Amino acid sequence: MTTSNVADQTTLQDPTKQYPRPKFEEQSQEAPGLAKKMNPKPDHGEETYKGSGRLAGRKAIITGADSGIGRAVAIAFAREGADIVLNYLPSEEEDAKEVISLIEQAGRKAIPIAGDLSEEKFCNRLVEDAVHQLGGLDILVNVAGRQEAEEDISKLTTQQFEMTYKTNVFGLFWLCKAALAHLQAGATIVNTASIQAYQPSPTLLDYASTKAAIVAFTKGLAKQVASKGIRVNAVAPGPIWTPLQPSGGQPTEKLPEFGAKTPLGRPGQPAELAPIYVLLASQESSYVTGETYGVTGGNMLP
Numbered sequence: 001m002t003t004s005n006v007a008d009q010t011t012l013q014d015p016t017k018q019y020p021r022p023k024f025e026e027q028s029q030e031a032p033g034l035a036k037k038m039n040p041k042p043d044h045g046e047e048t049y050k051g052s053g054r055l056a057g058r059k060a061i062i063t064g065a066d067s068g069i070g071r072a073v074a075i076a077f078a079r080e081g082a083d084i085v086l087n088y089l090p091s092e093e094e095d096a097k098e099v100i101s102l103i104e105q106a107g108r109k110a111i112p113i114a115g116d117l118s119e120e121k122f123c124n125r126l127v128e129d130a131v132h133q134l135g136g137l138d139i140l141v142n143v144a145g146r147q148e149a150e151e152d153i154s155k156l157t158t159q160q161f162e163m164t165y166k167t168n169v170f171g172l173f174w175l176c177k178a179a180l181a182h183l184q185a186g187a188t189i190v191n192t193a194s195i196q197a198y199q200p201s202p203t204l205l206d207y208a209s210t211k212a213a214i215v216a217f218t219k220g221l222a223k224q225v226a227s228k229g230i231r232v233n234a235v236a237p238g239p240i241w242t243p244l245q246p247s248g249g250q251p252t253e254k255l256p257e258f259g260a261k262t263p264l265g266r267p268g269q270p271a272e273l274a275p276i277y278v279l280l281a282s283q284e285s286s287y288v289t290g291e292t293y294g295v296t297g298g299n300m301l302p
């Protein structure tokens with residue numbers, strides 16, 4: 001495995017040589033997993049992301065903000081000038097603390113509201129508390145998600161199927177519904193789909209189908225709220241180096257080769273996703289709605 005230059009937004013670099021490439025060390029953690037226990041550690045842009053006021057004064061909710069893609073988005077949003085409510089599960093407090101401190105170092109508000117998005121009551125409370133504490137809401141970024149690989153449909157339990165749908169689809173529905181009661185013209189929603197919506201793995205029946213649902217939901221909702229001046233888009237990542245994968249998202253023996261089959265030959269890092277979320281949340285993407293933006297290392301969306 002090559003350890004590499006840390007990426008930054010401006011230096012010209014060969015993307016196949018940025019960041020660690022397979023093989024990785026075999027590793028596993030209990031779900032939902034912690035970023036700090038991963039080897040190598042994911043890059044969330046801590047050392048590199050430079051803001052330029054693209055979200056100055058915005059008020060945002062980011063789910064899954066403790067680790068992975070959500071953490072990278074939180075760091076970038078704060079450095080672009082946004083105040084942030086962070087949601088994550090109570091067991092992820094350790095990861096969340098690191099993000100809170102990074103947001104505060106950027107001079108922005110970081111308001112942690114831990115809790116389980118598979119419960120409608122909590123989703124409603126999260127939005128209400130966020131609006132109250134931020135003094136309004138301009139951006140909802142749905143990043144939280146659950147992924148548990150299962151080789152055979154005969155072993156895929158109703159409980160797992162339900163929990164994946166509750167977290168990935170119902171939670172997102174409840175949050176969008178509650179947020180839309182507060183969003184004004186110019187506001188944006190950014191959802192997180194996956195390459196799995198288009199190229200499902202045989203081991204991810206529940207997860208892949210939730211991601212296809214998110215793509216369709218994003219398109220329909222975008223049409224529904226366009227006349228109000230509210231935009232809704234999604235990001236569809238390919239294989240990204242985050243705690244989701246070693247905590248049950250992949251069969252353990254597959255992790256060493258994670259990302260090897262992409263044309264760029266490596267998994268993406270959370271830091272490589274953040275600029276797309278910033279773009280879709282900001283006024284710069286004013287004519288973009290209902291789209292799903294792939295960040296896949298070359299495993300293109302159809």
Ligand code: NAD
Nearest residue numbers: 064067068069088116117143144145194237239240242244
């Ligand atoms: P991650 O583990 O860092 O983030 C997922 C987060 O989801 C967790 O941190 C946790 O806070 C949150 N979460 C899970 N269940 C929850 C629940 N019931 N209530 C509240 N929060 C809950 O991993 P990540 O890869 O950064 O995942 C972020 C998003 O990206 C997910 O939606 C995932 O499906 C999507 N995604 C990831 C990949 C990848 O390869 N890592 C690829 C495509 C899409």
Ligand code: MG
Nearest residue numbers: 032066067092
């Ligand atoms: Mg986490």
